Amino acid sequence: MSKEATPGTLDNGKSPSAPGTASTTTSITQVSRPFFTLQELSYLHSQTIPSTLKLQYAGTKQQIYQFLNQVVKILKYPIRVLATTMNYYQRFYLFNKFDVATSSMQIENSPYTIAISCLFLASKVEDCIKKLKDIQQVCNKLRDINENTLVESNGSGVPFIDLQRRIILNTEFKLLQITKFDFNLGNNPSFAINVDDLLIQFCKNLGINYKISMLCWLINYDIIQTPLSLVVPPHSIALAIIIIALSLNPKEMNLQHHEIGEDDEQEITKIKKILSELDCNDFQCPEVLVNEAILYILDYYTHQYDNSILQDYLPPIDQVTGKNQIFKFLDLKQKFNDVEILNEKSCNFKLNEKDGYLQNWDYGVATKGLVRFMLSNKRSRFNNEQETKENKEQDGKRQKLAEY
Structure with a gap:
């Protein structure tokens, strides 16, 4: 995560034409990073999934996959929707704590709610749009949940499906920030990406x-x-x-x-x-x-x-x-x-600790208009890895020449 002043602002964050009461907060620029190394994934999981829940996470992910598989078949989605959904689901838990649902009626932080949110976003990204209500009905029916059951929210009873819809939309906004609005996941949009x-x-x-x-x-x-x-x-x-x-x-x-x-x-x-x-x-x-x-x-x-x-x-x-x-x-x-x-x-554990992109992200920043999301124009991870490899090869050649 890099911080830089918005174009047209002074060092203190004020616009030259703005009055003296303007905000002094600098904007944050986030460049999308669609691909990680296995070491980076391990580092991120160590921050979001406690060691005591590693097996639980793997088992839950398997259950979610089977659940989404059934939903995709019922809704007659192509296989690419399932693939994109699982990509979003796993990406979500790189930056958010994994929690175990205590009951089927739990909505917030439930892996099933996260999965439905990922499916809803994936259906739009893959141009297979369906109403959220239709997706909810299929998912809740598979889980034997009565949508009209009243659940407590802010001291009052709200129908399950209404509260679920609200949380799904909030989760979708989080997903958009996690992906940095990169709907092609780093690929050229002019060719098939699945x-x-x-x-x-x-x-x-x-x-x-x-x-x-x-x-x-x-x-x-x-x-x-x-x-x-x-x-x-x-x-x-x-x-x-x-x-x-x-x-x-x-x-x-x-x-x-x-x-x-x-x-x-x-x-x-x-x-x-x-x-x-x-x-x-x-x-x-x-x-x-x-x-x-x-x-x-x-x-x-x-x-x-x-x-x-x-x-x-x-x-x-x-x-x-x-x-x-x-x-x-x-x-x-x-x-x-x-x-x-x-x-x-190029991405050892010490470097990962200093990498601002891998730190906890404040979702409230985007609601205040203080962040800009940008698509990456190169796979810096691959470039860095390749550069490291080439430097190592050159050092090896120099050593051989010196010995000769």
């Missing part, structure tokens, strides 16, 4: 068959509930998913439809060729970011495969290896262990 659409485009361009394309889609469906979208841009996530799917290439999948000849020797050879010739630069994806996404996804499945959606579509025992499916992910993870990923020297 992983779902990018997967379809990439698979078509590469000529990937139906089975592998469905495998990509299922992996993406699992990854939506993880914080990977807070770390890596969507195009790099999409390419990482494709690389993993091509590497797995299961012989059997429990799908309703199958493409003729998808398991032929010729098709297997074609898949191997696509994988060997795949170049991240062809898709404008930095290789280090793709590698980071690959390792994260493989790590997720090695720990959460039994709870994943993918396990419903793959046989328990792999037909080729004769082992449990999880061993394929372990073997694949071992192959990718030596790939180059971004280091985090």
Whole structure:
């Protein structure tokens, strides 16, 4: 968070043309930061989620994901709305304390209220707008809540749905401040920014068959509930998913439809060729970011495969290896262990403590007209990481020359 004087003001915050009674408060400029490092996420969670509630947070997030999944199906939203909702939900708890709801009638600070607020904002961002009342009715019906029940607010009884609406709108305003009004999350608004659409485009361009394309889609469906979208841009996530799917290439999948000849020797050879010739630069994806996404996804499945959606579509025992499916992910993870990923020297714990952006944000500042939100025109995190890496390589070359 950087503080600077508003253009046209003096050092003391007064406008040259303003009377002597003008406010002396300087404005605050906040530049959006759509992506974080894993170390930054860990630092932020240490500020908002007590160690005693870590497991509770993970379990609640899983419940929220299943809940939102049902809501999205009922409202007939596309998958991108669910993805954006989960991005907002996880982003919210980077800057706000996580509280456990004591009852289903609790509204304020309830994870379900936060989730509904995120869904409402995501539906507008993804151009799938529905009335808030319609969203509330679906969500409350799934939770078996009587909307007309009177709940206490400021010493008087208010219908549950009215108080819920008020708190949802307040939470939405907080979300807008957290995202710094960056509705594209750091991406160019001129092209598709969700992983779902990018997967379809990439698979078509590469000529990937139906089975592998469905495998990509299922992996993406699992990854939506993880914080990977807070770390890596969507195009790099999409390419990482494709690389993993091509590497797995299961012989059997429990799908309703199958493409003729998808398991032929010729098709297997074609898949191997696509994988060997795949170049991240062809898709404008930095290789280090793709590698980071690959390792994260493989790590997720090695720990959460039994709870994943993918396990419903793959046989328990792999037909080729004769082992449990999880061993394929372990073997694949071992192959990718030596790939180059971004280091985090530019955002160590001490630097995070000094980073104003990662400090507690006063939501009341925006209501007083003292803050300006700006979109970031570059991914400073990636630039800093890359600069650190290049400096390290140059130092290594100099050392070798000196030894020689």
